[in-house]
Amino acid sequence: MTAPPLRWILAGCLFAVGCSGNEESYPSKEIKLIVQASPGGASDMVSRVMASLAEGHLNVPIVCEYKPGASGALAFSFVARRPSDGYTIGHAPVEIAIVRSLGYADIGPSDVSLICLVSKTAPALVVHPDSPWQSFDDFIAAAKAEPGNIVMANSGIGSIWHFNILLLEQGTGARFTHLPYGGSAPALVSVIGRHSDAAVAAVGEVISHVRAGSLRALAVFDAGRAGVMAEVPTTHELGYPIGAPAWSGFYGPAGMSAERVAMLADAFKTAFETTEWAEFCRELGMEAHYLGKEDFAAFALEQQRFFESRIPQLVRLENP
């Protein structure tokens, strides 16, 4: 499965681009960034914007390639099997810490070389603006008064926002009727169309509907308030320290040399510090948040332990 130089010879002939395979100076050719989702979603946008901001620093193109499927497990396994020369890297979402617990693939953060983390997205609880629940406490009180009466749309069993709903049930003692959808967008539509009562999705996914007045946000599942929805209280303030954010980082196959990881991390750090990145995160309702190699590794492993310990328990909770 070694890549022959044919593609480079051909590209070189056609475009008169000199391509010496000088391995002394990394990087000397384009870097492939494997995205675990289809084009158009948040993962794709984060990857493409980061790639376009970082490639100037590395002087080689960073090209996104899409390998969607199995909550990202296909892409994680694919990248892990590539040569660890730093020319194939991947976008690491929170699912990299989850897929093993779900049994989709035997891979986790400790099986790859983590590079850095660039953003975080907290979930938010939303209801229809005409619903009787004005606050998080109203909502929880109603859910406790009549267990199972409130229909909670989720973005798919096993998705990160579904876990947050389960954490909410566990943390508050409320009980909902769960209505699974194939993603956040249809779940939010079902609340906007009043087919279900509430949903949990990323702040960035609900913000446009909240601004337009078609959804009301009751709480953000985080310690600190979200920049784009500063008026919405957090679960921690309300006395329920729950919440599992989604995040975006980058990783490569296990065994990448420390220098190459550092070079990539520096490039992404430079990209992270641009105003474009800050602006992009604000537009999409994400929180720009940087963790270097060590901090990201510690964080990802802690996340994996969290999901490993909670998923069996939460799944039991849902199917009594």
Place this chain on the structure above:
Amino acid sequence: MRHADTICGALLAALGCALIVSGAAFPAAAGGLPGAGFFPQAIGTLMAVLASALLLRGLRGRSEGPFSIGNMREVAVTAALLMAYLLLWGSGWFVVRTAVFLAIMLSLLGQRWIPAFGYASALAVLVYLAFDVGLNVTLE
């Protein structure tokens, strides 16, 4: 007896029964709601009933002789070549491999070697340029 109907009917009836049996093994849902096995069983039942009807029709129908594939040899050769090409997918040298595959296919379909190879090479390079260079799809 009409062979095509009989064979299709038998195969699909078997598939339908397999769906019914496998559906029973899927976990049931709480509260009397249909679980993961509900649809496989419903579709399996429908399929088994309809396929049995086709099977009966095939057994009773007039014989139309064995079903004809036409140029059997060329179809089989093309299918086998394509199979070989797919087995070698991702083994490197995409352009050369593709050009050779297409050239062999064209010549077996009665095209002359030299124009076939020229056309096959052009096609392989075009596809490479469109997808790998243009669309960032790694072809190797």
Place this chain on the structure above:
Amino acid sequence: MAEILAGLSAVLAWPVLGFLAIGVCLGAVFGALPGLTATMGVALLTPLTFWVSPEQGLAMLLGIYCGTIPSGGIPAILINVPGTPASIAASWDGYALTRKGQAGLALGINALASTTGQLTSIAFLAFLAFPIASFALRFGPAEYFGLTLLGVSLMAGVSGGHVLKGVLAGTLGLALALVGLDPMTAYPRYTFGMSEFLDGISFVPVMIGLFGLGEVLVQISDRQSAQVSAAAAIGRVLPRIADAKRMARATFSGAAVGTMVGAIPAAGGDIGAVIAWEQARRTSSDGDSFGKGSLSGLAASCSACNAAIGGGMTTMLTLGIPGDAVSAILIGALLIHGIQPGPLLFANNQAFVFSIVFLMIFASLLIMVIGILGAKPLAKVLSIPAPWLWAGIIVFGTVGAYALNNAVTDVWAMYAAGVAGFLFRKTQIPLGPLVLGLILGPLMESNLRRALILSRGDWWAMLTRPILLVFLAATLLSLLWPLVRARRGRAKRSQDTIPDA
């Protein structure tokens, strides 16, 4: 009125129109090649739009969107291989016309009906956006289930006379759609332990295999009959006035159906075109000719799959809800330019909405001109020696199937579907119902089960929903219709259409 003029003047600038033209041309290429999708085109070009003004970037993306679907009909007509899933229904009558030596006319009708469908749906967007949006919002799980039930009931209608085999093929499609995680409980079904199958069988590779590779194998197996002589193949491009008048009703009712179906999130031009084709067949005085080269059938399906574009844009702009993958990317592109789709967009920035309307009008007129002028040169494809054409279809289909998800399993799915498509054609099992089952299966199952969760397991409670009742009535009608017709036309018994044989 001032907003309309402001919207128009914002797009009447050469750079904007230039980017629109680039987008339309790229879309035409992406649509005509079965392995390339509008989603890939839009995703590929979105980064480019960061460096240009919002109007220019949007012009290019809308150009691609409007250019892809009409040109997807071109390979459907010429070589029986739909360029996009939306053009599947167009191949039934379009390819039959090509075989009758009327390829030029089929391409001309494709161009005209596509643009008519797009313009009609854009008119709906401009004037009836909110009524359509509120209709789309009323679609809860029960209503979606009703829609899919109606779709499934069309299986017999698109079986071309082989009703039993057609419905069986349909159940096979429904069964194949079961592969993957159960949409409600995420329990893996028929995945055989492979994570590649957790998300189910990808539809587009299967479509490429069934229609593309399957067609190639059929043509190889009966070579003599496959050759359409190039001289007779093209014929006139523009339809006669009398024909155009006869097609008008099918075209406009197709556009209305397409707009409505397109406006419903998760239902698109592929379903819309089949419903419109079947509806035109039922209401036509000449229903027997459908699938055998009916001009009205071609016009209805081309018009409907294009009208779905305007329907999808309506939902996206009014509600901020993506109707399909392309509009999801468009939403992302708008957000990056600081524009929030949603009701506020219509209230605060109506000029921008009209800019979009005008861009789409220009794009759809441009693709019509390209389609008509290109008809004769494009029909020359038919004079390429058949083996060369087969080689092209095989290699583009294979690489295209791979390129969708960069997955080798998709290429194998394409190959298996190709062999199946060949055997099905040889045994006269129609492919239309199979495809319908594959598309509708997941929607049907998940929405029925969602509806039952909402009604707490009570099947009868669903019947209180008016839209569902309308769909149930339509479904019953569509199931009983063949009986009515059989009684009416017993004298004139005909083994009618075979859409894809």
